[in-house]
Amino acid sequence: MTKYIFICGGVMSGIGKGIATASIARILKEKGFRVTAVKIDPYINVDAGTMNPIEHGEVFVTEDGVECDQDIGNYERFLDENIPRENYMTTGLIYQTVIERERNLEYGGKCVETIPHIPEEVIHRLDRAAKKAKADFVLIEVGGTVGEYQNAVFLEAGRMMRLQRPRDVMFILVSYLPVPKMIGEMKTKPTQYAVRSMNYAGIQPDIIIARSVVPLDGPRKRKISTFCNVAPEDVISAPDISSIYEVPVNFEKDNLGNRIISKFGMRERNRKRTEWSALVRRARSAKKPVRVGIIGKYFGTGNFTLSDSYISVIESLKHAAWHFGCKPEIIWLNAELYEKNRKSLKELSSLDGIVVPGGFGIRGVEGKIRAIEYARTRKKPFLGLCYGLQLAVVEFSRNILKLSGAHTTEVNPNTRHPVIHTMPEQLINIKEQRIGGSMRLGAYTCEIRPGTISYAAYGTKLISERHRHRYEVNNDYRDELEKHGLIASGINTERNLVEIVELKKHPFFVATQFHPEFKSRPLRPHPIFLAFIKACMR
Numbered sequence: 001m002t003k004y005i006f007i008c009g010g011v012m013s014g015i016g017k018g019i020a021t022a023s024i025a026r027i028l029k030e031k032g033f034r035v036t037a038v039k040i041d042p043y044i045n046v047d048a049g050t051m052n053p054i055e056h057g058e059v060f061v062t063e064d065g066v067e068c069d070q071d072i073g074n075y076e077r078f079l080d081e082n083i084p085r086e087n088y089m090t091t092g093l094i095y096q097t098v099i100e101r102e103r104n105l106e107y108g109g110k111c112v113e114t115i116p117h118i119p120e121e122v123i124h125r126l127d128r129a130a131k132k133a134k135a136d137f138v139l140i141e142v143g144g145t146v147g148e149y150q151n152a153v154f155l156e157a158g159r160m161m162r163l164q165r166p167r168d169v170m171f172i173l174v175s176y177l178p179v180p181k182m183i184g185e186m187k188t189k190p191t192q193y194a195v196r197s198m199n200y201a202g203i204q205p206d207i208i209i210a211r212s213v214v215p216l217d218g219p220r221k222r223k224i225s226t227f228c229n230v231a232p233e234d235v236i237s238a239p240d241i242s243s244i245y246e247v248p249v250n251f252e253k254d255n256l257g258n259r260i261i262s263k264f265g266m267r268e269r270n271r272k273r274t275e276w277s278a279l280v281r282r283a284r285s286a287k288k289p290v291r292v293g294i295i296g297k298y299f300g301t302g303n304f305t306l307s308d309s310y311i312s313v314i315e316s317l318k319h320a321a322w323h324f325g326c327k328p329e330i331i332w333l334n335a336e337l338y339e340k341n342r343k344s345l346k347e348l349s350s351l352d353g354i355v356v357p358g359g360f361g362i363r364g365v366e367g368k369i370r371a372i373e374y375a376r377t378r379k380k381p382f383l384g385l386c387y388g389l390q391l392a393v394v395e396f397s398r399n400i401l402k403l404s405g406a407h408t409t410e411v412n413p414n415t416r417h418p419v420i421h422t423m424p425e426q427l428i429n430i431k432e433q434r435i436g437g438s439m440r441l442g443a444y445t446c447e448i449r450p451g452t453i454s455y456a457a458y459g460t461k462l463i464s465e466r467h468r469h470r471y472e473v474n475n476d477y478r479d480e481l482e483k484h485g486l487i488a489s490g491i492n493t494e495r496n497l498v499e500i501v502e503l504k505k506h507p508f509f510v511a512t513q514f515h516p517e518f519k520s521r522p523l524r525p526h527p528i529f530l531a532f533i534k535a536c537m538r
């Protein structure tokens with residue numbers, strides 16, 4: 001029988017519920033179980049594709065082409081497995097399905113109601129995810145915090161499931177314990193209220209993960225136990241630590257994995273945990289710095305700037321750097337600065353390498369193009385990702401092909417030289433404003449040209465990578481670009497689309513139309529990132 005573990009958040013958001021879920025998944029996997037993880041986003045958005053990454057964080061893309069929450073990326077990185085489309089749902093998606101079904105008379109004339117029909121659809125989807133993964137454990141991360149109106153139907157789904165299968169369902173609360181500066185003492189009251197909120201929903205947490213800046217002490221553990229009605233051994237200390245990859249190791253110090261499986265009356269099937277511990281050691285002992293600049297556009301709310309929009313890129317750089325025993329130093333660079341003042345490009349000189357990641361729209365574009373020109377002419381290792389490829393082609397067309405005003409039609413639809421443009425079916429989508437879920441999404445194959453940097457990196461001719469874009473290199477310009485030295489080293493042969501470009505006379509200038517960052521794993525760094533970091537180290 002599949003076991004279901006609901007992971008809910010208490011007190012506030014942003015305390016690492018996703019990492020906690022991914023870490024529990026890792027722990028259970030290492031104990032020899034088949035594990036999968038589901039993310040529930042309590043938004044009306046049908047998927048994450050229409051959410052602004054600057055507000056919501058990165059939009060992750062699965063192999064099968066779902067635009068989803070960045071936590072799915074965490075699950076993939078910790079589990080080292082692909083997560084399928086079944087494992088992501090939003091309020092919008094659930095309602096959409098139920099309404100469609102109602103329109104088809106599939107409820108046979110019944111009144112369709114929030115309760116029980118919405119939670120029933122949720123449960124149906126959880127079972128489907130379990131079946132697809134043939135899972136021993138399904139972890140379900142419920143977005144938001146307990147007590148808010150938005151995720152109430154999902155808690156209700158959990159409550160109903162527990163009622164139906166009392167031996168197969170468990171609840172974990174990831175809560176936060178503040179240590180107010182003026183008191184200096186860790187306070188448990190907000191967590192007590194969070195548990196009360198769960199109790200109102202008819203749920204009692206089985207385990208509490210106590211997030212805080214410092215570890216939990218004995219008295220606090222007992223206090224939480226007494227007031228929140230869980231055994232002291234089920235209160236898990238989860239202090240801030242420097243690397244997310246250490247979280248599973250930390251949880252295991254409090255024996256979290258065995259607490260979970262013993263509650264289900266199970267026994268661990270496997271005891272070796274060498275791979276992950278080796279990774280943690282590798283990351284810890286990495287000393288030699290490698291300085292990589294990420295040129296993006298950032299948005300500050302007050303004193304706060306969200307770098308979450310590039311989370312997979314950051315993690316990919318870490319994975320590759322650790323592989324070589326290097327400590328990645330990531331520098332955030334604001335593209336808009338180079339538009340205002342060309343001189344500020346000088347700050348790029350101290351970097352070992354430059355990344356121009358994915359993006360949309362006009363803001364910061366000219367600044368990114370200037371940074372790419374800098375990387376090309378000053379022979380700095382450069383990695384372009386998606387928009388990064390498109391803008392590298394624009395830069396090359398303007399400055400080497402001398403096509404003045406060359407552009408992507410995303411920014412200038414009337415450019416004389418549309419070196420980046422849309423495929424015909426995408427034109428219809430744009431015209432009819434069919435935006436959500438309509439980009440080129442998910443895995444596509446790519447054939448690599450032998451004798452190129454890309455071929456040396458992958459060591460194979462046929463690869464498959466994930467996509468998320470609407471625009472493509474315009475094939476009318478391909479010969480001219482190649483003649484001048486911008487090699488199309490990767491091609492999607494079914495549609496004859498450029499997937500990778502690279503420069504010949506440059507230490508490392510590679511740009512991909514796809515997003516290699518979605519496939520990098522801590523235990524299996526991505527070949528393109530490895531090649532890039534290697535070039536940065538030189």
Ligand code: GLN
Pocket residue numbers: 357358359360361385386387388390410468469470471472
């Ligand atoms: N805006 C570009 C496109 O839609 C690039 C997208 C991206 O970088 N993910 O094609």
